[in-house]
Amino acid sequence: xxxxxxxxxxxxxxxxxxxxTLEICCRTGLIDPLIVIPPSEMVASMIDRVGxxxxxxxxxxxxxxxxxxxxxxxxxxxxxxALVHRSSRLRDVVDPLLASYYSVPTFxxxxxxxxxxxxxxxxxxxxxxxxxxPAVMISTLSGLDSVSPVLLKLARxxxxxxxxxxxxxVLPAALPRLFSGFKLxxxxxxxxxxxxxxxxxxxxxxxxxxxxxxxxxxxxxYGLMLFVLLIAVTANGILYVWEGRLARRRSTG
Amino acid sequence: xSDFAFEDASSRRTSRGRIRTFDAAVxxxxxxxxxxxxxxxTHGVAVSPPLQTLLYLFDLVRTGMFWxxxxxxxxxxxxxxxxxxxxxxxxxxxxxxxxxxxxxxEPILAGFYTxxxxxLYPVVLLIFGLGMSxxxxxxxxxxxxxxxxxxxxxxxxxxxxxxxxxKVLRLSPGRTMLWVLVPACLPDIVNGLRISFSLSMLGVxxxxxxxxxxxxxxxxxxxxxxxxxxxxxxxVTVIVLIAxxxxxxxxxxxxxxxxxxx
Numbered sequence: 001x002x003x004x005x006x007x008x009x010x011x012x013x014x015x016x017x018x019x020x021t022l023e024i025c026c027r028t029g030l031i032d033p034l035i036v037i038p039p040s041e042m043v044a045s046m047i048d049r050v051g052x053x054x055x056x057x058x059x060x061x062x063x064x065x066x067x068x069x070x071x072x073x074x075x076x077x078x079x080x081x082a083l084v085h086r087s088s089r090l091r092d093v094v095d096p097l098l099a100s101y102y103s104v105p106t107f108x109x110x111x112x113x114x115x116x117x118x119x120x121x122x123x124x125x126x127x128x129x130x131x132x133x134p135a136v137m138i139s140t141l142s143g144l145d146s147v148s149p150v151l152l153k154l155a156r157x158x159x160x161x162x163x164x165x166x167x168x169x170v171l172p173a174a175l176p177r178l179f180s181g182f183k184l185x186x187x188x189x190x191x192x193x194x195x196x197x198x199x200x201x202x203x204x205x206x207x208x209x210x211x212x213x214x215x216x217x218x219x220x221x222y223g224l225m226l227f228v229l230l231i232a233v234t235a236n237g238i239l240y241v242w243e244g245r246l247a248r249r250r251s252t253g
Numbered sequence: 254x255s256d257f258a259f260e261d262a263s264s265r266r267t268s269r270g271r272i273r274t275f276d277a278a279v280x281x282x283x284x285x286x287x288x289x290x291x292x293x294x295t296h297g298v299a300v301s302p303p304l305q306t307l308l309y310l311f312d313l314v315r316t317g318m319f320w321x322x323x324x325x326x327x328x329x330x331x332x333x334x335x336x337x338x339x340x341x342x343x344x345x346x347x348x349x350x351x352x353x354x355x356x357x358x359e360p361i362l363a364g365f366y367t368x369x370x371x372x373l374y375p376v377v378l379l380i381f382g383l384g385m386s387x388x389x390x391x392x393x394x395x396x397x398x399x400x401x402x403x404x405x406x407x408x409x410x411x412x413x414x415x416x417x418x419x420k421v422l423r424l425s426p427g428r429t430m431l432w433v434l435v436p437a438c439l440p441d442i443v444n445g446l447r448i449s450f451s452l453s454m455l456g457v458x459x460x461x462x463x464x465x466x467x468x469x470x471x472x473x474x475x476x477x478x479x480x481x482x483x484x485x486x487x488x489v490t491v492i493v494l495i496a497x498x499x500x501x502x503x504x505x506x507x508x509x510x511x512x513x514x515x
Contacts, residue, residue: 007356014357035379093276103447103500104493105455108470111462111477111485115299116291187367195371199462200474206371210463213375225372232368240363 037222045223046230055208055224062193062204063231065121069128069189074182076129077136084137085144098138106131110196119202128192132185139181143174176247183239190232301483306490309483323491325467326457329385333392333453338446341397345404345445346430350416355405366398370456374463388460388468396453403445407438443507450499458492 019039025031026038037045049055084094109130113123147170155165197206205228212221285303292302301309313319348355374391381387415437419429435442461470469488476484 007353010353011357011361015361036376089272089276092273093280096277097280099504100497100500103451104496105451105458107455108458108462108473108489108492111473112300112489115477115482115485116295190367191369191371194369195459198371198374199459200477206369209372209375213378218379221375225376228372229368233364236364236367 042222042226045219046226049223058205058208065124066189066193069125073129073132073185077133078140081137081140101134124193124196127196128189131192132188135184136181139177143177147173179243301486306486310487322468322472326469329388330454330457333389337393337396337449337453341400345401349405349408362398388457391460392453392456395456396449399448400445403441407441440511447503
C-alpha cells in the first residue's frame with residue numbers, strides 16, 4: 001500500500017513538474033507564445049470557452065455522436081461475437097480477418113463514408129462503430145472462451161433456462177474480458193469521432209479546434225484541446241478504475 | 254494400425270484445410286460483392302466498384318505522380334516507424350528494469366495511448382512547421398507508446414533469474430539489454446513492432462490528410478475534393494492491401510520466433 005502511494009505521489013510530482021516547467025518556459029519567453037501558450041492560460045481559456053455557452057451545441061453534438069457510436073459498437077460487436085462463437089467453421093474464417101483488421105487504418109475510410117452518407121453525424125457514427133466493433137468482437141470471443149465448461153455443466157445440472165444461464169453464469173464469467181473490449185471501444189469511438197470532425201466536418205469540438213487553428217486563434221485552440229483531452233482522460237479513467245474494482249472483487253471472491 | 258490412424262488424421266486435416274480455403278474464398282467473394290453493391294447502388298458517386306478501381310489503379314501506377322506521393326508517404330512512415338521502434342524499445346527496457354520508474358510511467362503512457370491525439374496535431378504543426386518533420390513527429394506520437402508498453406510488459410514478466418544472472422556476470426547495462434533482455438523478450442517485441450507499425454502509419458496518413466501537399470493521405474483527400482471517386486477508392490485499396498500484407502508478414506514472423514524460443 002505504501003509503495004502504491006509512493007508511486008502515485010511520484011507520478012503526480014512528475015506531471016506537476018512538467019506542467020510547471022512548461023509554464024516557466026512560456027513565461028520567460030524560452031518557448032514562443034505563438035507556438036505554445038502557458039498552461040495557466042490554457043485553463044483560463046478553457047473556462048472562458050466552455051463557460052460562455054457558445055460551445056454548448058458542439059459539445060452536445062460531439063458527445064452524443066460518441067455515445068451513439070460507443071453503444072452501437074458494443075451492441076454489434078457483442079452480438080456478432082456471440083454468433084461467431086457458436087460456429088467453429090465461421091470462427092476459422094473470421095479469426096484471421098479480425099487479426100488483420102485492426103492493422104488497417106480504419107480512419108482512411110472516412111472520406112468514402114462522407115461521400116456515401118453525406119456530411120453529418122452518420123459517417124462519424126459509422127466510423128466509430130467500424131473502429132470499435134471489431135475490438136469488442138475479439139474480446140467477446142475471448143471472453144466466451146474463458147467461461148470454463150464446468151460452469152456450463154453446473155448450469156445444466158441446475159436446469160437453468162438459456163437466458164438465465166447467460167445472465168447468471170456466462171456474463172459474470174466473461175465480464176473481465178468483455179470489459180477490456182468496452183474500454184477499447186470507448187477510446188476508439190472518441191478517437192474516430194473527434195478525428196473525423198477534425199479532418200472533415202462542419203460541427204463539433206474537433207471542427208472547433210481545427211477552425212481555431214486555421215484562424216490562428218491559439219488561445220481558443222489550446223483551451224478547446226485541453227477540454228477534449230480532459231474529458232477523454234476522465235472517461236477512460238472511469239472505465240479503468242471500474243475495471244480494477246471488478247477484477248479485485250473477483251479475486252477476493 | 255497406428256499407421257492407418259495417422260493417415261486418417263492427416264486426411265482429416267487436409268480436408269479441414271480445404272474447407273477453410275473454400276470458406277476464405279467465399280469470404281473474399283462476399284466482400285467484393287458488397288463492395289460492388291455499394292458501388293452500383295450509389296452509381297459510383299461515393300465508391301467505385303472493384304473492377305473499375307483495379308483498372309484505374311493500373312493506370313495510376315504507371316504515372317510518375319502516384320510514385321512521388323507514395324515515396325513521400327513511405328519516407329515519412331519509415332522514419333516514424335524506425336524512430337518509434339528504437340526509442341520505444343529503449344524506453345520500454347529502461348522502464349522494465351527500473352520497476353519504480355515503470356510503475357510511475359505506465360499509467361501516464363497508457364493514458365496518452367487512449368486520448369484522441371489528432372487534437373494535438375495543430376501543436377505539432379506549430380512546432381515543426383508544415384512538411385515532412387511534422388508528419389514524422391505525429392507518426393512517432395502514435396507508434397512510440399505501444400512499443401514502449403509492450404516492451405515494458407515483456408521485461409516485467411521475465412523470470413528474475415535472467416536479470417540476476419546478468420548481474421552476477423557483471424554485464425554492463427548495454428550488454429544486459431542486448432544479450433539478455435532483447436532476446437528473451439523477442440516475441441513480445443515483434444508484437445509491439447506490429448502494433449507500432451500500423452499506428453505510426455495511421456499517424457502519418459492522418460497528418461497528410463489534414464494539411465499536406467504530398468503523400469497518399471493528401472491524394473485521398475484531394476481525390477475526394479475533386480470528386481475523383483476512382484482515385485480515392487484506389488488509394489484506400491492500396492493502403493488497406495499494404496497494411497494487411499505487412500501485418501500478416503509480421504504475424505508469421507512473430508509466430509515463428511515464439512515457436513523457436515519455446
